[in-house]
Amino acid sequence: MPDLRDAGPGGLNLLSASEARAQLDRGEITSEQLVRDCLARIAAREPDLDAWVYLDSDLALAQARARDSEPSRGLLHGIPVGIKDIYDTADMPTAYGTTIHEGHRPDADSNWVAALRDAGAVILGKTRTTEFANPVPTTTRNPHDLERAPGASSSGSVAAVADYMVPLATGSQTGGSVILPAAHCGLYGYKSSFDGLPTGGVRHAKPSIDTPGLFARSLEDVALMRAASNGQTPATLELTSDTGLRVGVCRTEMWPEALPETVAMLAEAADILAAAGAAVSDTEPPAVVSQALAEFSAILAPEDARAIAAEARDHFDQINAWSQKSIHEAKDITPAQYENAKAVAARARTAIDGMFDEYDVLITPSTRGEAPTDRLSMEPSYFNRIWTLMYLPCLSLPTFTGPSGMPLGLQIIGRRDSDDHLLATGRWIEQRIAQSHGT
Amino acid sequence: MPDLRDAGPGGLNLLSASEARAQLDRGEITSEQLVRDCLARIAAREPDLDAWVYLDSDLALAQARARDSEPSRGLLHGIPVGIKDIYDTADMPTAYGTTIHEGHRPDADSNWVAALRDAGAVILGKTRTTEFANPVPTTTRNPHDLERAPGASSSGSVAAVADYMVPLATGSQTGGSVILPAAHCGLYGYKSSFDGLPTGGVRHAKPSIDTPGLFARSLEDVALMRAASNGQTPATLELTSDTGLRVGVCRTEMWPEALPETVAMLAEAADILAAAGAAVSDTEPPAVVSQALAEFSAILAPEDARAIAAEARDHFDQINAWSQKSIHEAKDITPAQYENAKAVAARARTAIDGMFDEYDVLITPSTRGEAPTDRLSMEPSYFNRIWTLMYLPCLSLPTFTGPSGMPLGLQIIGRRDSDDHLLATGRWIEQRIAQSHGT
Numbered sequence: 001m002p003d004l005r006d007a008g009p010g011g012l013n014l015l016s017a018s019e020a021r022a023q024l025d026r027g028e029i030t031s032e033q034l035v036r037d038c039l040a041r042i043a044a045r046e047p048d049l050d051a052w053v054y055l056d057s058d059l060a061l062a063q064a065r066a067r068d069s070e071p072s073r074g075l076l077h078g079i080p081v082g083i084k085d086i087y088d089t090a091d092m093p094t095a096y097g098t099t100i101h102e103g104h105r106p107d108a109d110s111n112w113v114a115a116l117r118d119a120g121a122v123i124l125g126k127t128r129t130t131e132f133a134n135p136v137p138t139t140t141r142n143p144h145d146l147e148r149a150p151g152a153s154s155s156g157s158v159a160a161v162a163d164y165m166v167p168l169a170t171g172s173q174t175g176g177s178v179i180l181p182a183a184h185c186g187l188y189g190y191k192s193s194f195d196g197l198p199t200g201g202v203r204h205a206k207p208s209i210d211t212p213g214l215f216a217r218s219l220e221d222v223a224l225m226r227a228a229s230n231g232q233t234p235a236t237l238e239l240t241s242d243t244g245l246r247v248g249v250c251r252t253e254m255w256p257e258a259l260p261e262t263v264a265m266l267a268e269a270a271d272i273l274a275a276a277g278a279a280v281s282d283t284e285p286p287a288v289v290s291q292a293l294a295e296f297s298a299i300l301a302p303e304d305a306r307a308i309a310a311e312a313r314d315h316f317d318q319i320n321a322w323s324q325k326s327i328h329e330a331k332d333i334t335p336a337q338y339e340n341a342k343a344v345a346a347r348a349r350t351a352i353d354g355m356f357d358e359y360d361v362l363i364t365p366s367t368r369g370e371a372p373t374d375r376l377s378m379e380p381s382y383f384n385r386i387w388t389l390m391y392l393p394c395l396s397l398p399t400f401t402g403p404s405g406m407p408l409g410l411q412i413i414g415r416r417d418s419d420d421h422l423l424a425t426g427r428w429i430e431q432r433i434a435q436s437h438g439t
Numbered sequence: 440m441p442d443l444r445d446a447g448p449g450g451l452n453l454l455s456a457s458e459a460r461a462q463l464d465r466g467e468i469t470s471e472q473l474v475r476d477c478l479a480r481i482a483a484r485e486p487d488l489d490a491w492v493y494l495d496s497d498l499a500l501a502q503a504r505a506r507d508s509e510p511s512r513g514l515l516h517g518i519p520v521g522i523k524d525i526y527d528t529a530d531m532p533t534a535y536g537t538t539i540h541e542g543h544r545p546d547a548d549s550n551w552v553a554a555l556r557d558a559g560a561v562i563l564g565k566t567r568t569t570e571f572a573n574p575v576p577t578t579t580r581n582p583h584d585l586e587r588a589p590g591a592s593s594s595g596s597v598a599a600v601a602d603y604m605v606p607l608a609t610g611s612q613t614g615g616s617v618i619l620p621a622a623h624c625g626l627y628g629y630k631s632s633f634d635g636l637p638t639g640g641v642r643h644a645k646p647s648i649d650t651p652g653l654f655a656r657s658l659e660d661v662a663l664m665r666a667a668s669n670g671q672t673p674a675t676l677e678l679t680s681d682t683g684l685r686v687g688v689c690r691t692e693m694w695p696e697a698l699p700e701t702v703a704m705l706a707e708a709a710d711i712l713a714a715a716g717a718a719v720s721d722t723e724p725p726a727v728v729s730q731a732l733a734e735f736s737a738i739l740a741p742e743d744a745r746a747i748a749a750e751a752r753d754h755f756d757q758i759n760a761w762s763q764k765s766i767h768e769a770k771d772i773t774p775a776q777y778e779n780a781k782a783v784a785a786r787a788r789t790a791i792d793g794m795f796d797e798y799d800v801l802i803t804p805s806t807r808g809e810a811p812t813d814r815l816s817m818e819p820s821y822f823n824r825i826w827t828l829m830y831l832p833c834l835s836l837p838t839f840t841g842p843s844g845m846p847l848g849l850q851i852i853g854r855r856d857s858d859d860h861l862l863a864t865g866r867w868i869e870q871r872i873a874q875s876h877g878t
Contacts, residue, residue, distance in 0.1 A: 073752070107546055111642055114749040200746055201642040203550055208634045231745050232774045306670050307639055310553040313512070335671045335859060342856045350789045417781045420774060 001144050001186065001405040008164050009044065011037030017079045017167040018220040024078050031064040031078030035122055038080050042165045048146055050139045051159040053085050054092050055125035063122040075228040077120030082160045082169035085126040086133050087113050088201055096204050097129040097138070097153075100315045111200030112170060112212060112229060119228035124166050127156030132204045132308055133172055135378045136320045142185060144406060148371040151181030151379060154215070158185045161215040168225050171213045174206055174300070176367075176384025178213030179396045183366035183409025184379070186398040187215050190222045193417045194391035197229050206303040208342060211388055219430065222395070223423050235420035237427040245428065247273050248283035248359035250413070253290055254382040259369030261402035268400075269363055269410050269433065276432040283359065285352055285386070292348035293386050295341035297329065302338045305330035345389055349416070352390050356415035361425050366409025370402035383411065393419040395426045399433045440583050440625065440844040447603050448483065450476030456518045456606040457659040463517050470503035470517030474561055477519050481604045487585055489578045490598040492524050493531050494564035502561040514667040516559030521599045521608035524565040525572050526552050527640055535643050536568040536577070536592075539754045550639030551609060551651060551668060558667035563605050566595030571643045571747055572611055574817045575759045581624060583845060587810040590620025590818060593654070597624045600654040607664050610652045613645055613739070615806075615823025617652030618835045622805035622848025623818075625837040626654045629661045632856045633830035636668050645742040647781060650827055658869060661834070662862050674859035676866040684867065686712050687722035687798035689852070692729055693821040698808030700841035707839075708802055708849050708872065715871040722798065724791055724825070731787035732825050734780035736768065741777045744769035784828055788855070791829050795854035800864050805848025809841035822850065832858040834865045838872045 005014055012020065012034045023029045039057050046052060060080065067078040088094045088106035090113075095101045113123060128140050130153035140155035142148040143163035150159045154171030158181035161169045171178040173191045182189020191213035199205075199212060214229075216222045219237060227234040239245070249270050251258070258266075274280040304326045305312070312319060312327050319327075355362065365383045372379055387394050393416070396409035412429060414422025444453055451459065451473045462468045478496050485491060499519065506517040527533045527545035529552075534540045552562060567579050569592040579594035581587040582602035589598045593610030597620035600608045610617040612630045621628020630652035638644075638651060653668075655661045658676060666673040678684070688709050690697070697705075713719040744751070744766045751758060751766050758766075794801065804822045811818055826833050832855070835848035851868060853861030 105546065107544065108642065109749065111644075111646075111746060114642075115745060118748040118752050195647045198745060199646050200644050201640060203547065203553075203640040205550075205639050207638050227774075230774070231741075231748055231769075235774075302670075306554060306637060307550060309557040309670055310548070313557050330670075335669070335674075339856045339859070346792075346855065353785075416785065417778045420778070 001401060001407065004143055004163055009037060009040045011040065013037040013041040013164045015167065016218045016221050017076070017216065018218060018224055020079055020167065021224070031067045031122060032061060034078065035060050035064040035080050035124065038124060038166055045163055045165065049141050049143055049159050049163060051127055051156040051165065053095065053126050053128045053156065059091065060122060060124050067120055067122060073118065073120035075119050075224055075234065076116060078122060079168065080122045080124040080166050081116055082124055082127045082157055082166040083113060084154050084157045084170050084172060085129045086172060086202060086204065087170055089113050089123060089126065092126055094126065097131040097133065098318070100311050100318050108201070110202055111198040115198050115229050115231065127160055127169055129153050129156060131320045132323060133174065133177060134320065134322050135175065136322050137376060137378055142371050144186060147375065148373050148406070149184070149375045149379065151184040151371065153177040154181050158182060158187060158215050161217060162187050167217065168221060169215045171215055172210055173213050173384070173388050174210050175388060176381025179366050179384050179394050179409065179411055180379060180381055182215055182396040183407065184371035186407030187217060188219055188222050188398060189396040190214055190226065191388065191394040193393045193419055196393060196417065196419050197226065204307045206300055206307060208299060208303060209388060219423060219427050226419065235423050237424050239424050239428050243277065245278040245425065246359045247278045247280045248355065248362040249280060250283050250285065250362040250364045252285065252364060252383065252386060257368050257382045258365055261369045261408055262365045265400045265408050265410060266363070266365060272433055272436040273429060283355065283362070285355070288344065288351050289348045289386065289390065292345045292389060295344050296385060296389055298333050298337050298341035299345065301326045301330040302333050349390050352392070353416055361422065362413040364411050364413060366396040366411040370404055370406035370408060387413055392416050393422045395422055397426060397430050399430055440840060440846065443582055443602055448476060448479045450479065452476040452480040452603045454606065455657045455660050456515070456655065457657060457663055459518055459606065460663070470506045470561060471500060473517065474499050474503040474519050474563070477563060477605050484602055484604065488580050488582055488598050488602060490566055490595040490604065492534065492565050492567045492595065498530060499561060499563050506559055506561060512557065512559035514558050514663055514673065515555060517561060518607065519561045519563040519605050520555055521563055521566045521596055521605040522552060523593050523596045523609050523611060524568045525611060525641060525643065526609055528552050528562060528565065531565055533565065536570040536572065537757070539750050539757050547640070549641055551637040554637050554668050554670065566599055566608055568592050568595060570759045571762060572613065572616060573759065573761050574614065575761050576815060576817055581810050583625060586814065587812050587845070588814045588818065590623040590810065592616040593620050597621060597626060597654050600656060601626050606656065607660060608654045610654055611649055612652050612823070612827050613649050614827060615820025618805050618823050618833050618848065618850055619818060619820055621654055621835040622846065623810035625846030626656060627658055627661050627837060628835040629653055629665065630827065630833040632832045632858055635832060635856065635858045636665065643746045645739055645746060647738060647742060648827060658862060658866050665858065674862050676863050678863050678867050682716065684717040684864065685798045686717045686719045687794065687801040688719060689722050689724065689801040689803045691724065691803060691822065691825060696807050696821045697804055700808045700847055701804045704839045704847050704849060705802065705804060711872055711875040712868065722794065722801070724794070727783065727790050728787045728825065728829065731784045731828060734783050735824060735828055737772050737776050737780035738784065740765045740769040741772050788829050791831070792855055800861065801852040803850050803852060805835040805850040809843055809845035809847060826852055831855050832861045834861055836865060836869050838869055
């Protein structure tokens with residue numbers, strides 16, 4: 001895996017958001033300087049990566065200068081953030097990844113963008129997403145290997161953060177669109193509990209599945225952006241007690257899909273945590289969860305069809321084949337089938353919540369293995385969609401590498417609506433792995 | 440209660456949506472004729488009621504003529520619908536009830552509006568809501584008694600439908616903003632299961648509480664609009680079996696607030712249903728539900744503060760006192776308290792779901808009693824917020840009247856995500872009550 005730091009201009013764009021925050025607070029740098037270095041990095045690498053769908057340097061710099069000239073608004077004051085192009089922005093186009101809405105200019109921010117601005121963030125630009133965030137690959141490349149996919153649908157966000165173009169970016173996950181690309185690009189990926197980050201103002205969503213998530217290059221930055229997004233103070237990333245952490249190794253029924261590097265990673269992680277004093281044991285989700293997973297598309301297809309009903313009516317030929325198929329499938333799902341699927345999912349959520357009486361967190365793979373070299377097919381979200389449907393908060397730690405030197409993600413799953421605790425546990429686990437790796 | 444039919448021009452505006460649908464299908468009327476009669480009714484009564492914040496007759500008629508000149512798009516083809524001014528419309532301003540956004544013109548429809556257009560609806564105009572749909576009364580009056588409030592926050596929608604200005608309108612409920620005004624104005628009010636109607640594209644929402652709902656003058660119309668909103672076919676409103684319907688009479692801990700007319704109504708309803716063969720018995724929610732209700736504001740305040748963070752930062756003085764207070768309260772609620780409140784609510788939802796193993800539906804009051812004559816204070820949502828927080832579908836039937844001849848609502852609560860079944864049960868109950876009343 002190449003050191004991407006060496007590939008760039010080596011300026012302030014290498015700072016994490018937390019590091020930049022500290023330097024801004026001490027008056028050592030300005031937001032304008034920080035943004036300029038990010039823009040320089042983008043200018044150098046964007047021709048290779050194709051991570052951005054909208055970027056206006058003047059607008060970005062104007063925001064930075066405005067932040068520099070006023071008192072701090074909050075946690076992200078002066079920090080540039082990339083926005084996945086499904087989140088409306090008042091001052092930039094939003095096209096939801098489709099030619100149907102090319103050039104569409106919302107006149108209001110979605111709630112998450114509004115919250116980020118409220119915390120002082122510089123909205124740097126819009127990152128490339130798949131059409132309506134549905135699973136059809138984009139032209140964005142993996143910064144660690146341009147012949148590999150970065151993972152979808154938050155492709156542009158993940159590539160931009162991994163490549164030091166911007167320290168933070170927003171994403172969203174229906175199947176695995178945050179955790180999977182984070183793992184493929186060596187980032188920290190965090191998908192919140194179902195409503196653990198602001199969802200207001202997002203159109204074209206599968207409303208009972210889609211969940212916001214974010215990308216960062218450090219766990220402090222994950223906690224920082226999460227807190228800024230919710231108007232809170234950042235979690236401490238310290239466990240109140242680190243004795244006897246109960247870790248469930250949860251391979252799930254998708255385990256036969258795991259590639260050898262993933263099999264090795266999970267075994268190593270379990271060994272490291274057990275050696276560090278955690279109570280580690282194998283576990284499986286309750287049976288009803290498999291049933292819910294089997295019904296996933298009976299929820300997904302009707303909600304997708306409803307979300308893009310207007311586009312399907314007026315521009316069906318412009319919609320990609322996946323969405324066209326989804327719309328056709330939706331026609332065969334009766335309201336009773338849809339409601340039954342949702343009822344099964346609700347029962348499964350209650351059942352899986354019970355696992356967290358026995359375990360503090362679960363560990364599982366983020367992906368099948370390294371990012372595939374095939375850039376045109378869609379990497380399946382085998383190890384992700386179950387947790388999305390179960391509304392559980394997920395964190396991918398970039399603490400392992402595969403046989404080609406590409407990143408591998410270790411996914412940690414927390415109790416629903418206990419996201420801060422998940423992040424603190426993630427820090428404890430990451431430290432134990434780092435110690436074992438001697439890094 | 441005056442017969443509002445006699446007060447109006449007596450034209451096509453008196454038709455329910457289902458009746459209009461049939462006449463349109465048979466070619467007996469045009470959408471333009473229907474819309475013209477609605478506009479005439481509005482012209483006559485709007486000075487008294489103040490139900491609309493935006494109405495452009497030319498735009499409404501242009502939509503109607505367009506529908507008349509094309510094949511049917513769907514269930515609401517050519518039917519006028521009023522839109523609560525929290526739902527974005529691409530061709531009309533949307534101000535969310537606040538002067539901050541006065542004249543704001545979204546350039547895209549919220550998903551529900553898009554779905555209604557997709558079903559052929561004529562988006563007639565925007566109805567008056569409270570500021571950010573928060574509980575501070577509006578200037579809208581109750582059509583049955585201009586000295587009484589219609590109920591908030593969906594004030595304009597409920598007044599417009601009750602007054603035969605439009606057959607259908609959208610609403611939304613955080614506490615009781617659909618069921619309460621429906622009951623106060625003698626309408627069918629339906630609040631869906633948490634995500635039983637399209638929520639995409641709604642900003643300024645309390646995302647884990649706010650739920651869409653709608654108003655109509657018949658139960659067929661409720662089923663019609665629900666189906667049109669979700670791209671489905673309407674529920675049949677027939678129970679597969681009407682023998683042994685199990686009805687729980689659920690007075691809730693708020694029962695001491697019930698006014699005498701409500702006490703009498705619930706007793707009468709229970710007697711009628713028992714006489715009709717239903718198994719009727721008293722029941723109470725599980726104890727954890729009270730605990731969840733006590734935590735309601737620990738969820739509401741932080742979500743409200745986040746939803747209007749940008750407005751609070753830039754226009755705090757323009758925000759009403761309730762929202763200002765909510766923003767202050769939110770500062771004292773820690774992330775841990777918020778997450779705990781959500782966890783309690785989730786446990787309570789699971790517990791209350793269990794009631795529907797014993798009962799097919801619950802009956803309970805829609806309000807304390809008749810609409811109060813005080814138009815300036817806020818009628819509390821005592822008998823509503825519990826069900827909103829529990830995500831259960833609710834239906835208010837306008838089948839009773841109070842001592843002043845004002846309408847009273849009987850609220851029926853169904854199993855989560857079984858909204859079609861609730862509507863069919865509502866029909867069975869309404870018929871039994873009508874038979875008993877000899878109407």
